[in-house]
Amino acid sequence: MSTMRRAGAAAMLSAALIFSLSACGGDGEKSDSSGMSSPAPGPDGGDKDSAAPEAAPSTPSEPIATVKGDKGLEMSVFSARRDDGGFLTVDGQFKNTSSVGFTVPVNWNGMEQAVASTGNSLAAMTLVDSKGKKRYYVLRDTDNRPLTTYAYGNLIKAGDTLAFFAQFPAPPADTTELALQFPGFPSTTIELS
Known part of the structure; x- marks a missing residue:
């Protein structure tokens, strides 16, 4: 059992490291375990409760979906x-x-007590296949940590961005689009690649 936990933790750490390296962009910023880059802390250790400005994700510059949410x-x-x-x-x-x-709302973390120890996460994100009548939840590792961006600050400052990723079980091969649902945002359709 402990071997499986170590293997799961190693897989999660590898995925987080790969995402962190791709999100950094080599601009002198360091990356933390959440997949977010943040400036190196100053003499006072930095501001833990605010999300640092983000470089654009290492993905296409044009979004496949954009939705406006709260505030x-x-x-x-x-x-x-x-x-x-x-x-x-x-x-x-x-x-x-x-x-x-x-201020990042608590309901982004989802309702599960099992992931509460992770701190801030995007565990509440779901994908819905209305044709196949299925809902997909963010995957968890063997320690119940969600396979998504986590441990980010409680505040996204004006004008700042927070890059994210979330992993789900893949739907059947013939499914080409899903509805993404997340607290505080209207449901939006995304195309799969």
């Missing part, structure tokens, strides 16, 4: 691609288009 927050999805292992990975970003900071 000036905008969510753009850049890709929804199938992976060889039977997963579907959604990449995107949140952008605070307002002139005030956006």
Whole structure:
């Protein structure tokens, strides 16, 4: 059992590292375990409760879907691609288009007690296949950590972005689009690649 946990943790760490390296862009920023890049902390250790400005995700520059949510927050999805292992990975970003900071709501974490120890996450994100009558939830590793961006700050400052990813079970091969649902945003249709 402990071997499986170590293997699962190693797989998650590898995925987070790959995502972190691709999101960094080599501009002198360091990357944390959540897949977010952040400036190196100053002498005071940096601001833990605010999301750092993000470089654009390493995905196509044109989003496949953009929706406006609560209080000036905008969510753009850049890709929804199938992976060889039977997963579907959604990449995107949140952008605070307002002139005030956006406090990240607790309901982004989902309702499951099992993922509460992860802290801030996107575990509440779901994909819906209305044709196949199925709902897909963010995958979890063997320690119940969601396979999504997590441990980010509680605040997205005005004008800042927060890049994200989320992994789901892949739907059947003949499914070409799904509805993405996330608290605070209207449902939006995304095409799979």
